[in-house]
Structures are given as C-alpha cells and as structure tokens.
Amino acid sequence: MLENKRMGNMLIILIFGLMLLQGFMDNMRGVLIPSIREFFQIDYTSLAWMMLISTLGYIGATFSGGLLIEHIGQQKVIFIGLTGLAAGAFGISSAWNFFALIFFMFILGSGIGFINIGASTITPILFVKNQAIMMNLLHFFYGFGATLGPRYAGILLASNYLWRDVYRYSILVIGVLGVYFLTCSFPKVERSEKKQKVAIQQIASDKRIILFSMLLGFYVAGEIGIANWFVNYLQQGRDMTPLQSASYLSLFFMIFTFGRLVGGFIAEKLGYMRSIILYVAMAIFCLGIGIFGSKPFIIMISVSGFFFSIVYPTVMALLIKTFDSGINSILGFVMAFSSMINMLANWMVGKTNDLFGVAIGFYLVLFYMSIVLLLLLLLSRNIKSLSDNNKNMLSNDETL
Numbered sequence: 001m002l003e004n005k006r007m008g009n010m011l012i013i014l015i016f017g018l019m020l021l022q023g024f025m026d027n028m029r030g031v032l033i034p035s036i037r038e039f040f041q042i043d044y045t046s047l048a049w050m051m052l053i054s055t056l057g058y059i060g061a062t063f064s065g066g067l068l069i070e071h072i073g074q075q076k077v078i079f080i081g082l083t084g085l086a087a088g089a090f091g092i093s094s095a096w097n098f099f100a101l102i103f104f105m106f107i108l109g110s111g112i113g114f115i116n117i118g119a120s121t122i123t124p125i126l127f128v129k130n131q132a133i134m135m136n137l138l139h140f141f142y143g144f145g146a147t148l149g150p151r152y153a154g155i156l157l158a159s160n161y162l163w164r165d166v167y168r169y170s171i172l173v174i175g176v177l178g179v180y181f182l183t184c185s186f187p188k189v190e191r192s193e194k195k196q197k198v199a200i201q202q203i204a205s206d207k208r209i210i211l212f213s214m215l216l217g218f219y220v221a222g223e224i225g226i227a228n229w230f231v232n233y234l235q236q237g238r239d240m241t242p243l244q245s246a247s248y249l250s251l252f253f254m255i256f257t258f259g260r261l262v263g264g265f266i267a268e269k270l271g272y273m274r275s276i277i278l279y280v281a282m283a284i285f286c287l288g289i290g291i292f293g294s295k296p297f298i299i300m301i302s303v304s305g306f307f308f309s310i311v312y313p314t315v316m317a318l319l320i321k322t323f324d325s326g327i328n329s330i331l332g333f334v335m336a337f338s339s340m341i342n343m344l345a346n347w348m349v350g351k352t353n354d355l356f357g358v359a360i361g362f363y364l365v366l367f368y369m370s371i372v373l374l375l376l377l378l379l380s381r382n383i384k385s386l387s388d389n390n391k392n393m394l395s396n397d398e399t400l
Contacts, residue, residue, distance in 0.1 A: 008126060010184045014119075014181060015138065016138065017177050019119065019138055019139065019145065020144055021177050022112055023144065023148075023149060024146070024148055024152075024170070026112065026146065026149070027146040027253065028152060028166060029228065030231050031149075031150045031153040031157065031166075031249065032163045034231070034232055034242070040097075043354050044353035044354045044358075045351050048346065048347045048349065050101065056109070056343060057106040057109030057110035058112055059113065060110060061081070061112070061113025061117065062113045063336045065077050065080075065081075066117055066331075069118065069121055074122055075186040078118035080114045081113070082174060082181060083111070084110050084114060085115065086171055086178070087107055088110070089108060089170050090168070091103070091108075092108065093165070123135070135317045136263045136267065136309075138313065139260050143309065147250055147257050150231070150246050150249040154243050154246025154247065158242065208379065208383060211375055212319050213338045214341060215315065215372050215376055215379065217345070218341060219280075222283075222308070222368040223308055223311075226301070226365055230248065231245040231246060232358060233358050234248055248299070252302040253305060254305070255303060259307070267310055272317060273376070276310070276311055279310055283308050284369050287300075287366045291362065319334065349364050
C-alpha cells in the first residue's frame with residue numbers, strides 16, 4: 001500500500017494519462033498507412049516489416065524494462081519511455097527515406113514498451129480490490145486515446161496536412177504528459193517485488209501461462225489488426241474516402257472505450273472467464289457480419305469494438321487472480337511472448353495483402369479471434385481441472 005494518499009492519487013492520474021497516450025500514438029498510425037505507402041511507393045509487405053520492427057522495439061523494451069525496474073525503478077523507466085516516444089515521433093516526422101522511418105518506428109515502439117512496463121508494475125500496487133473494474137477503467141483510457149488518435153489523424157489529413165505533420169504535432173501531447181510526470185513522486189517498491197521472482201524455467205513450463213500468452217497474443221493481433229488495417233481495407237477494398245474510413249475506425253474505438261467503462265462491472269457480475277468467452281464469441285459474430293455482409297453492414301465491425309473492449313484488461317485481471325506469487329515475472333514473460341505472436345500475426349496480414357488482396361488479409365483478424373476463443377476454452381478447462389485437483393487434495397488432507 002502507498003503511504004501517501006496524494007502520491008497514490010497523482011500516480012493513478014499519471015497511469016491513466018500514460019494509457020491514453022499509448023492508445024493515441026498506437027492507433028493514429030492505421031489512418032496514415034495509405035499515405036505512408038503512397039509517399040514511399042512501397043508494398044504491403046514492406047509496411048508489415050515496418051510494423052514488425054516497431055513491435056520488436058516494444059518487445060525489447062518490455063523485457064529490458066522489467067530488468068531495469070529492479071535497478072533504477074519505474075520513474076526512470078517511464079522517463080526513458082516518454083523520451084523515446086518524443087524522439088520517435090520527431091524522427092518519423094523528419095524521416096528522409098523508408099529505412100529511416102523504420103528505425104524511428106522502432107524507437108517509437110520502444111518508448112511505448114518502456115511506458116507500458118513501467119505503468120504495469122505500478123498497477124497491482126494501486127489497484128488491490130475489484131481488479132476487473134479497475135483494470136477495465138485503466139484500459140478505458142487506452143480506448144479513449146485510441147478513439148482520439150484516428151480522428152485526430154483523419155481531420156489533419158482531410159485538412160491537407162501531411163502524414164508527417166500528424167506525428168510532428170503529436171509531440172505536444174507527449175510534452176504535456178511529460179510535464180505532469182515530472183510533478184509525480186514514486187514509491188520505493190522494488191525490494192519487496194524481488195521476493196516475488198520466479199525462475200523462467202518454472203514460468204515457461206506452466207501450461208496456463210503459455211495459454212494466457214497465446215490467447216493475449218492472438219487477441220492483440222486481432223485488435224491491432226483492426227487498428228492498423230481497417231482503414232486501408234475500407235479504402236482499398238470498400239472504396240471509401242480517408243475521412244470516411246477514419247470515422248469508422250474512430251467509431252470502433254469510441255464503442256470500444258464505452259465498453260471498457262461498463263465492462264468491468266459486467267465481468268465482476270458474470271465472472272471473469274465467462275464474460276471473456278461471451279465477449280469474444282460476440283466479437284467474432286459482429287466481425288463476420290461486417291466482413292461478409294454488404295456495405296451497410298460494415299458498421300458491425302465498428303460495433304464489435306464493444307465486445308473487444310473487456311478482453312485484454314479482464315484477461316490480465318484473471319491472470320493476476322490465478323497466480324499467488326511471482327506476478328511481475330509472469331507479467332513480463334506473458335507480455336513478451338504475446339507481443340511476439342502479435343508481431344508475426346500482423347506481419348502475416350501485410351504479406352497476405354500483397355499475395356491475395358486486402359480483403360483476404362483483413363479476414364485474418366476474424367481468424368485470429370477464432371483462435372482466441374479456442375484458447376479460452378482450453379484455458380478454462382485447464383484452470384477448472386487444476387482447481388478440482390486442489391480441492392481433492394484438501395479433502396484428502398482433511399481425511400488424513
């Protein structure tokens with residue numbers, strides 16, 4: 001528990017702001033994909049490599065950031081993240097060729113990764129009770145940023161600004177949060193966390209952790225797949241204008257954000273696993289109607305945002321609830337493993353766009369969400385089986 005209530009409140013505001021910033025920076029890129037492709041005269045596979053390398057930066061930052069927190073604390077790691085984010089945005093806005101763009105996308109992804117791991121290791125300290133509600137509220141701010149990002153980018157493009165300007169002006173948003181960050185104080189929590197360490201071999205051999213990692217990886221691939229490729233799909237596959245397509249993506253995240261605002265209460269009422277399975281099934285249903293239906297049904301893809309909304313934060317709450325110790329080590333492993341799956345899965349979307357067309361590439365989002373549903377059913381059975389075994393062991397001990 002934090003000794004200083006004011007410190008705790010300021011940190012809660014900070015991590016909400018950091019999540020908003022992540023959503024903003026992560027999801028404005030999807031609107032810019034057609035403009036970047038046209039400017040550099042590149043194919044979809046090249047774009048997929050760009051996103052893969054950006055995700056690689058994120059993975060490296062979350063892994064190394066977890067180690068750095070043990071030595072220098074969350075405050076310095078988040079500062080590194082904010083600096084990397086600003087440097088990446090400035091570099092992207094000034095990139096002289098596609099290879100320079102890829103390099104600065106890597107820096108940008110690293111900045112987001114450092115911010116994410118810094119905020120994630122503070123969250124369990126701040127939110128002890130009603131974790132599904134608090135985790136969904138935290139990720140509500142990611143959704144809020146994800147709603148603003150595409151809309152902001154679409155308005156600038158429609159006003160004849162260049163895609164470079166979109167990144168250049170985003171530095172102002174980073175700067176505002178950076179100023180607030182400098183006013184915050186952080187608790188000394190690193191020593192107590194060291195007692196929670198678990199060997200990597202033990203983590204990697206636990207089936208539940210592998211299932212958590214895989215389902216989060218494919219889920220994020222589905223969510224990021226919409227963020228990265230939905231606008232391009234609408235423009236190239238459904239003949240929409242940049243502003244129309246950006247509006248559909250912004251609507252997706254607007255509904256997504258509302259879903260996170262109310263989703264935590266639903267998860268606490270129905271149960272974490274039951275809620276996640278129900279929401280994923282409904283997301284698949286809405287995506288299927290939107291993708292295979294006629295043009296008026298495209299809006300169902302945006303509506304699916306409501307059912308995407310609670311999956312990630314509620315899975316994270318379930319993960320924290322499932323394991324009694326070593327949660328920071330487990331979180332670091334899960335975030336790195338799931339990010340690798342997301343990286344490769346989104347590369348596949350770009351490659352499929354080139355080989356078979358943007359429509360087939362976007363179908364992969366539906367395929368990934370179907371894998372998530374299957375993995376959830378396997379995880380549910382695995383957790384229930386382990387719980388039943390523990391109950392039997394307790395019963396045998398009482399008999400003895």
